[in-house]
Amino acid sequence: xxxxxxxxxxxxxxxxxxxxWARKRLLPRKFGxxxxxxxxxxxxxxxxxxxIGYLTLFAFSTENWKRPEDEVTGLLSLFDNYxxxxxxxxxxxxxxxxxIGSERGINDELRGKIAEAYERTMRGTKGNxxxxxDYGGRxxxxxxxxxxxxxxEKVTESTFPSFLQTAGLPDPDIIVRTGGERRISNFLLxxxxxxxxxxxxxxxxxxxxxxLDDILExxxxxxxxxxxxxxxx
Ligand code: FPP
Numbered sequence: 001x002x003x004x005x006x007x008x009x010x011x012x013x014x015x016x017x018x019x020x021w022a023r024k025r026l027l028p029r030k031f032g033x034x035x036x037x038x039x040x041x042x043x044x045x046x047x048x049x050x051x052i053g054y055l056t057l058f059a060f061s062t063e064n065w066k067r068p069e070d071e072v073t074g075l076l077s078l079f080d081n082y083x084x085x086x087x088x089x090x091x092x093x094x095x096x097x098x099x100i101g102s103e104r105g106i107n108d109e110l111r112g113k114i115a116e117a118y119e120r121t122m123r124g125t126k127g128n129x130x131x132x133x134d135y136g137g138r139x140x141x142x143x144x145x146x147x148x149x150x151x152x153e154k155v156t157e158s159t160f161p162s163f164l165q166t167a168g169l170p171d172p173d174i175i176v177r178t179g180g181e182r183r184i185s186n187f188l189l190x191x192x193x194x195x196x197x198x199x200x201x202x203x204x205x206x207x208x209x210x211x212l213d214d215i216l217e218x219x220x221x222x223x224x225x226x227x228x229x230x231x232x233x
Contacts, residue, residue: 005216005217005220006219006220007050007051007052007216007220008052008172008173008174008216008219009052009053009054009170009173010052010053010054010055010056010169010170010171010172010173010174011047011052011054011055011056011172011173011174011175011176012055012056012057012058012172012174012175012176012187012188012192012195013043013055013056013057013058013175013176013177013178014058014175014176014177014178014179014184014185014187015036015039015040015057015058015059015178015179015204015207016177016178016179016180016181016203016204017032017178017179017180017202017203017204017205017206018032018033018035018036018203018204018205019032019033020032020179020203021035021036021203021204021205021206022035024203029071030070030071030074032203032205033071033074033075033078034078035205036204036205037078037082038205039204039205039206039207040057040082041086042208042209043055043207043209043212044095044127044129046209046212047127047212048093048095048126048127048129050216052127053127053128054127054128054130054169054170054172055127055128055129055130056129056130056131056132056166056169056172056188057129057130057131057132058132058135058185058187059075059079059131059132059133060075060079060101060132060133060134060135061132061134061135061136061185061186061187062101062102062134062135062136062139062186063136063185063186064134065105065134076106076110079110079131079133080110080113082131083097083110083113083114083117084113087116087117087120087121090117090121090124090129091120091121091124093124093126093127094124094125094126094127095121095124095126095127095128095129096118096121096122096123096124096127096128096129097117097118097121097129097130097131098118098128098129098130098131099114099117099118099130099131099132099133100130100131100132100133100135100140100165100166101132101133101134101135101136101165102134102135102136102139103134104134105134106133106134128169130166130169132187135165135187136186137184137186137187137188137189137190138186138189140164140165140166140188140189140190141164141189141190144160144163144164145163147163148160148163160190161190161191164190164191166188166191169191171188171191171192171193171194171195172188172191172192172195173195173196173219173224174195174196174197174198174215174219175187175188175192175195175196175197175198176198176199176200176215177197177198177199177200178200178201178202178203178204178207179200179201179202179203179204180199180200180201180203181199182199184197194224194226194227196219196222196224198215198218198219200215
């Protein structure tokens with residue numbers, strides 16, 4: 001990545017491929033998720049180290065509750081551990097940790113940790129890490145609409161985003177999906193209207209700084225027109 005290249009403000013990632021990564025090694029799927037957390041650490045350091053302000057990760061979707069119970073329990077416990085173990089480093093590094101999604105399926109203790117993580121990091125100025133847990137784009141839009149209805153408020157494109165769970169975050173400039181599938185799987189449906197999409201065949205635990213570098217280089221060369229005619233015409 002050259003120093004004069006245009007960087008995005010916000011990268012969002014669908015971290016797919018943990019299960020296949022583990023299966024390829026004849027390991028239970030949970031080993032893939034565990035390795036996936038290591039990739040989160042590497043990618044977050046890399047993103048914030050480059051001066052990119054926002055990284056949003058899809059860790060658990062509203063549909064992931066359909067997975068076998070032991071996998072769901074494993075993911076909940078990885079998430080819980082992540083909050084406990086990584087909080088001091090995020091706090092030191094000045095990274096704000098937000099968690100968005102429904103909190104319906106999680107217990108009070110985990111809910112408390114989520115709140116504490118935000119309270120302890122909210123004054124950070126280096127970066128913003130948002131973990132989407134039990135998150136669904138449709139659920140986000142529907143609950144925002146219901147709130148507007150309750151308040152009797154008529155919204156516009158500039159006021160509606162403040163009702164979404166991503167309120168205060170810029171829209172993602174880039175959405176990356178690893179793991180070879182080319183779909184959005186109910187991620188940031190409203191927010192991604194003008195996001196650049198990158199689909200990688202790499203399984204999430206194998207995702208490297210070099211690949212992120214290639215994505216950033218391609219992004220830097222992209223003429224983003226937002227429906228207009230852009231700079232290159
Ligand atoms: C998709 O891979 C990945 C997930 C559903 C979970 C992503 C979760 C992590 C990286 C770890 C949890 C971390 C935190 C901080 C909560 P998959 O299981 O669908 O893989 P497959 O498509 O190969 O089966």
